[in-house]
Amino acid sequence: MSVLWRILSYLKPYRWTLISGYVALLLSVAAQLAIPRLVELAIDHGIAGRRLQVILAAAVALVLAGIAQGLLTFARSYSFQALAENIAYRLRHELYQHLERLSFSFFDQAYTGQLMARATEDVNAIRRFFWVVPRTLVQSLGTLVAVSVMLFLMNWRLAAISLSVLPLLALATVHFSRKARHLFLEVQQQFGVMTTVLQENLAGARVVRAFAREDAEHARFDAELQDLQDRSLKAAWWSALYTAIVTTLGAAGIVVVVWYGGREVLAGNLSIGQLTAFYFLLILTAQPIRMLGWMVSSTARAIASGQRVFEVLDQQPEISSPLNAIDASRIRGAVEFRSVSFSYPESGVASLYDISFVVEPGQRIALFGPTGSGKSTLVALIPRFYDVTEGTVLIDGIDVRAYDLRSLRQRIGLVLQDTLLFSVSVRENIAFGRPDASEEEIIEAAKAAQAHDFIIELPYGYDTVVGERGISLSGGQKQRIAIARALLMDPRVLILDEATSSVDAETDRAIQQALQRLMDGRTSFIIAHRVLTLQNADLILVLENGRIVERGTHEELLALGGLYARQYARQAQEHAPMRSAAD
Template structure:
């Protein structure tokens, strides 16, 4: 407001200097007018500095809040959301889209407010100086406004398409960086280069479309602005000649007309930023407004320490947007301290079944109960704090080995960390690393073998001392000897701690001694019992036993 006010005062001072100082040759009036102009310039400079600083500070605050809100939301979003959205799109929204909003929230908002104030203020002063001349000058404004409205209508959807295409480009880049070994192994470099180039070409085309929209509209805006100036010079010149207007007032009027047309052009240019920021804001709020499908009920209560009696009561489940039941009418009950092995054909729902226990997904029918408590009726934190998971893909984080083992219990002592590593048969190789437990490993555990990563993941799960332990084919990347040692330790820990364990495995040794084996077939329980019972009674179990499970005697893999 102050910057705009200082700018609007300047033309009036110039007009007064011409009419009362220069024309009558009065030096004293000219000195006062020049001193006034200097004071206005100094004030405008100070206000402009403060405006720029405060606007940038505010925009950085907006970006900070948005990044925090987005990341916090991403931490809470349900797994079903990530099943539908590409990771590259999420990264795009957290980086580029936030930056587009930040840019507009700082300089863009200030320029827009400044343009509106200048537009209203200069128009008021034009009518104050000469209302007839003001009407002539303002005749071009509606035409310019129509062009700008048309421009915004064309440019906004294009910016949304640009952001969408840029997200796809980031997705391709991320996939290729994470899968570079697979690409090289199958000699697919040329294919991936062509795939990236195709999306890049599409991005170039979208950007060129936005350039064409600019080129097809703004020359006409400038033309109309110049027509307004010509009208002022012509009509205003006649008024000066006829004595209806002074030269100083004409100069001030022409300057104020520029002050009025410049904000219109500024709003036109800003409309592109508004459209870009609007498209980015839409994408950002798609995440912020995304429903959390797995949340605590308003009346959810903490889950007390459990004995871990697990019951699946006629459980059905389908993924959001799918019509196929992944699990259909699954029912069984497990006593505390039992070891349950889960087998099944590909796509039979093994991983889905164990994912329902910690409520990574909610059932679409029936109920999952722990000690009689429906898992949907207790708080997520109290439920998951009593469950330990070792997934098939051992995901580690950049940092020290100790930090990765203590990920679920950051306040664990060194003795507790080492005890968990020993239980997972990991202590030996960890001590052999360059800095032992303080060795820094790369992103996703780069620098460690698959078996080493899995043993650290097992140690991480054991450290939290879970009442319910879920092992999703967690020994698939270790050799038979190491697996046997891990399994022996796990068996001891299961019996000693009276844990309930669910195991998804691909080896006979993992299931032979299980208290109960569940055989899944197309989302249903095809057979259930002990190893000996199923060998005797289940044809499906024997087929899986012969085709999928690996006997230790023929295992030749190495822990590497």
């Protein structure tokens, strides 16, 4: 019930919308209840008494009641629809805003498909709950209470027999609500699993086709889809059973009216008009009784979905700005790692061991080592994507954990190995970190990254939309735009994680020339597998198995004759035939 109360707490900011909806609802119920009594008046006092004026008055009253009911139904429906949409907007806004604050460690363990399902299908279930239940609950209970009172006033014996099914209905409702919550939670969980598989296959469509794994992946998706169908059908079976029980109990009441009510008319205890009104009033209870099944299903599904949404909202960010955080906007870029060790939270296995080095402002630091040696993990500690397990990372002599997180990251430019562009224009992608940048600044950054020439050749130049994840561009083009994006921020610390891995040797040399000029005055960390691109670094750190095994300049490391020197010799030998062919 705590989940349900938390869901209901979202009504508070919209209480006037809720009240206006309830006013329209109650008035429409009153208009609806007036119709059977007007029919009774027309039959007993108009038709039976042969009084045309009464018949005409009843007909006019019926028309007015119908019009009033229609207008009030519109007001009621719009109010509750607006209520549901406002709450869905607020939930999605909170969810997205909270996801933006969560630490990288959360996303390392979460599945994108599951998160998408919670932001879409689960929020939709809660939206449907607010559209259906608050309105239907009051309408159904109000109708049942009002009709019951009117029936007892007309003939208490007939009313008591007709409504004797209500306790049985209550028992069925309690049993179904307990069963339904568990079933719908299973459905929502499996929907998230299915969405994850679908998302992975859409994102990796080229890989799937390249390895001719279409049939295998189709079978994997179909298995999850079948599981979802099985769970949904099981929930639907119980829902249909409950609806059938409710409908049967409602029909039993009608049978009683025909049988016992007919005897009362024959005995002179009830007029034909009263029996007709009684029948119509009892018919009005059928819809609220049937709606109980819908309400119970909707509530159970909303509780299951709310539980999944609140699981995300209750996740606390592991990394955040401290109280009295220091503004990082004026940092110079001196970076120090002091006895740093790090383990990823989900595995607990150490990725870095006792890392120590000092970088002066404006220096260029190269990180070299085999895949999995810890290079990307090391640079991820500088903008606090993760916090160290042991030791300290300092910028300008201050622990990075003391800085305001937003201002710290705004002063660190980053080009990741996996380049991500958004489905907007080239201009907007370059200006992503500085939306207020001028046209001249955007073009200057693009020229510096050797991107301007190919951008102006695009169909709409800088206004060309690059497509989802930059799908319309080559790998090298995407990386050059990402470099321009980082350079436009004018960061004090620049991190290039395999920033030229997807460009050819000629473009690589052009970018390196531009970077040599633009890295002046910025502390730069360069990660690359090509030893030839690291020669001009002020300091080269060679990592292996999470440890610094060599450090020094290019010449010093060659003289050392270790891992760096061996890789340099191997790569130089591999490039020799290429240079000969070019000559």
